[in-house]
Amino acid sequence: MPxxxxxxAIGNAIVDVIAPSSDGFLDDEGLxxxxxxxxxxxxxxxxxxxxxxxxxxxxxxxxxxxxxxxSLGGRxxxxxxVAQDGLGKVFAHDIGAIxxxxxTAPLQTGAATxxxxxxxxxDGQRTMCTFLGASVHLTPDDVDPQVVESAKIIxxxxxxxxxxxxxxxxxxAAGLARASGRLIALxxxxxxxxxxxxxxxxxxxxxEVDVLLANEAELLSLFETDDxxxxxxxxxxxxxxxxxxxxxxxxxxxxxxEIIAVDAVRVEKVVDTTxxxxxxxxxxxxxxxxxxxxxxxxxxxxxxxxxxxxxxxPRPQTSxxxxxxxxxx
Amino acid sequence: MPxxxxxxAIGNAIVDVIAPSSDGFLDDEGLxxxxxxxxxxxxxxxxxxxxxxxxxxxxxxxxxxxxxxxSLGGRxxxxxxVAQDGLGKVFAHDIGAIxxxxxTAPLQTGAATxxxxxxxxxDGQRTMCTFLGASVHLTPDDVDPQVVESAKIIxxxxxxxxxxxxxxxxxxAAGLARASGRLIALxxxxxxxxxxxxxxxxxxxxxEVDVLLANEAELLSLFETDDxxxxxxxxxxxxxxxxxxxxxxxxxxxxxxEIIAVDAVRVEKVVDTTxxxxxxxxxxxxxxxxxxxxxxxxxxxxxxxxxxxxxxxPRPQTSxxxxxxxxxx
Numbered sequence: 001m002p003x004x005x006x007x008x009a010i011g012n013a014i015v016d017v018i019a020p021s022s023d024g025f026l027d028d029e030g031l032x033x034x035x036x037x038x039x040x041x042x043x044x045x046x047x048x049x050x051x052x053x054x055x056x057x058x059x060x061x062x063x064x065x066x067x068x069x070x071s072l073g074g075r076x077x078x079x080x081x082v083a084q085d086g087l088g089k090v091f092a093h094d095i096g097a098i099x100x101x102x103x104t105a106p107l108q109t110g111a112a113t114x115x116x117x118x119x120x121x122x123d124g125q126r127t128m129c130t131f132l133g134a135s136v137h138l139t140p141d142d143v144d145p146q147v148v149e150s151a152k153i154i155x156x157x158x159x160x161x162x163x164x165x166x167x168x169x170x171x172x173a174a175g176l177a178r179a180s181g182r183l184i185a186l187x188x189x190x191x192x193x194x195x196x197x198x199x200x201x202x203x204x205x206x207x208e209v210d211v212l213l214a215n216e217a218e219l220l221s222l223f224e225t226d227d228x229x230x231x232x233x234x235x236x237x238x239x240x241x242x243x244x245x246x247x248x249x250x251x252x253x254x255x256x257x258e259i260i261a262v263d264a265v266r267v268e269k270v271v272d273t274t275x276x277x278x279x280x281x282x283x284x285x286x287x288x289x290x291x292x293x294x295x296x297x298x299x300x301x302x303x304x305x306x307x308x309x310x311x312x313x314p315r316p317q318t319s320x321x322x323x324x325x326x327x328x329x
Numbered sequence: 330m331p332x333x334x335x336x337x338a339i340g341n342a343i344v345d346v347i348a349p350s351s352d353g354f355l356d357d358e359g360l361x362x363x364x365x366x367x368x369x370x371x372x373x374x375x376x377x378x379x380x381x382x383x384x385x386x387x388x389x390x391x392x393x394x395x396x397x398x399x400s401l402g403g404r405x406x407x408x409x410x411v412a413q414d415g416l417g418k419v420f421a422h423d424i425g426a427i428x429x430x431x432x433t434a435p436l437q438t439g440a441a442t443x444x445x446x447x448x449x450x451x452d453g454q455r456t457m458c459t460f461l462g463a464s465v466h467l468t469p470d471d472v473d474p475q476v477v478e479s480a481k482i483i484x485x486x487x488x489x490x491x492x493x494x495x496x497x498x499x500x501x502a503a504g505l506a507r508a509s510g511r512l513i514a515l516x517x518x519x520x521x522x523x524x525x526x527x528x529x530x531x532x533x534x535x536x537e538v539d540v541l542l543a544n545e546a547e548l549l550s551l552f553e554t555d556d557x558x559x560x561x562x563x564x565x566x567x568x569x570x571x572x573x574x575x576x577x578x579x580x581x582x583x584x585x586x587e588i589i590a591v592d593a594v595r596v597e598k599v600v601d602t603t604x605x606x607x608x609x610x611x612x613x614x615x616x617x618x619x620x621x622x623x624x625x626x627x628x629x630x631x632x633x634x635x636x637x638x639x640x641x642x643p644r645p646q647t648s649x650x651x652x653x654x655x656x657x658x
Binding site: 053056317 | 426
């Protein structure tokens with residue numbers, strides 16, 4: 001199978017509703033700052049009614065990542081399920097318009113396109129409540145072998161461990177990728193996701209994962225520790241390669257015994273951290289797909305993350321390729 | 330009737346789809362930069378398919394203005410028609426969440442909520458294509474006399490001259506406002522709108538309008554001249570008070586023989602000028618409703634406009650009241 005894509009991703013296809021919020025609002029609504037919580041449609045209506053005015057933008061963690069790959073000039077594909085409604089059309093338009101190959105058939109009847117209600121506090125942190133809607137109807141049949149087998153890297157999001165059918169789609173993709181000798185990358189997605197599915201995630205990492213993407217909180221949750229050094233050490237025996245983001249402190253790339261610290265790219269004002277990890281993954285994975293040295297992969301991740309946290313919305317609003325060229329990469 | 334609102338507005342209720350674009354794209358699509366063009370649903374689908382990935386945000390010129398009034402701490406109300414669909418819910422949520430009284434019944438069947446496809450070129454200028462959808466079904470019955478009679482200023486957008494029924498709603502509102510001794514403010518909206526409806530607009534200005542809001546191009550179009558001085562002079566005999574925006578050159582307030590120049594508030598980078606005129610109107614009209622001196626009204630307009638051009642989207646993303654307080658107003 002020829003290599004058509006640098007990165008192909010599978011994830012929950014979601015449209016974000018992003019609004020400014022106060023810390024008090026998070027408390028009143030019982031939300032844990034910086035986390036992702038699953039909610040049902042009734043709760044989604046309730047919470048939306050209380051949220052501030054916002055903007056709507058295509059999201060979904062792995063979808064954001066492949067959009068970032070495309071913005072960096074890479075070739076990418078996406079598999080994820082929307083409904084045949086207005087937001088579903090927006091999702092399909094946006095991911096196609098940025099240059100990602102996206103051909104998953106929309107759900108014909110039933111659930112609406114998934115929405116993630118995101119409250120952004122004045123410090124730029126985002127707190128997410130997701131109504132999974134149509135995205136849980138992603139099935140193994142939606143995983144196109146031609147897409148998986150023709151990508152240098154298959155990127156899977158940990159969020160897919162929540163919907164049972166999606167997990168089977170995830171397993172099918174991993175099997176196809178393994179059989180075709182492709183790299184398998186996994187994002188841990190969220191500390192609570194890790195808590196809910198720790199055993200399954202560890203098993204999957206041991207057996208299938210070549211590249212692990214995580215933030216610090218997720219990594220600590222995975223190994224049930226407060227000590228970053230201990231978590232990094234525990235990881236070394238399990239994943240061949242890992243990149244762990246640490247917010248303003250940058251990121252750490254762990255490759256066997258080698259640990260590489262990567263600086264964050266400073267931004268004037270952090271407006272909204274939604275999509276920061278996803279864009280870091282975009283830069284890192286595209287660098288990897290192109291055989292760039294690991295410190296450069298990390299730097300590409302930092303540049304992509306810096307762009308997305310300087311505005312509302314989880315995807316780049318300017319060409320990441322231009323930013324990378326400007327930075328001499 | 331007690332004064333419940335500083336500003337009540339009537340307009341086309343629209344959700345914006347905002348995406349970056351090149352000048353070449355505008356040429357290819359036959360679009361005149363900086364203008365608003367009406368399109369039908371078929372053309373809207375076509376154009377959307379070719380546009381870049383973007384964001385969705387509640388818009389509509391007069392709706393943006395009353396949202397700005399609310400963000401400045403003023404009391405405002407809005408009358409405009411959406412459909413009972415996803416984007417209609419977004420519109421109603423956003424305008425309510427920012428604190429605007431909005432109670433127009435949505436259209437039950439037929440057209441979808443109006444959409445404005447906005448292409449933003451690298452210089453920050455926006456070029457708009459509007460599919461009016463449900464908004465043209467605004468009828469005189471939708472004009473609640475209690476809202477109009479209890480507002481210090483009734484604000485009408487020139488865009489309402491396009492849909493015939495809306496024009497009758499417009500006339501009803503003007504009659505009610507006149508009878509209750511309220512101020513009537515009109516926005517010229519767009520140079521092509523002025524061209525399409527010059528006679529009707531001039532008649533309405535002569536007979537009903539207390540405060541005219543326009544940008545330079547619209548004013549020049551109204552009097553069919555290239556000479557700003559001549560246009561300003563022509564205006565003096567017709568509108569008691571006018572505020573004319575001139576982009577980076579600021580604005581000019583014309584009150585009889587008095588002409589007041591108001592500086593623009595500089596922004597680091599002009600990202601997207603969508604909503605600049607609407608937010609200027611918000612600051613200017615709220616100042617006026619509160620009896621502030623005209624130079625202060627203009628300054629409030631400049632502050633509000635500066636906020637909105639520094640990000641994608643036609644409405645403030647930070648509290649305009651805080652910005653005005655910070656500026657000592």
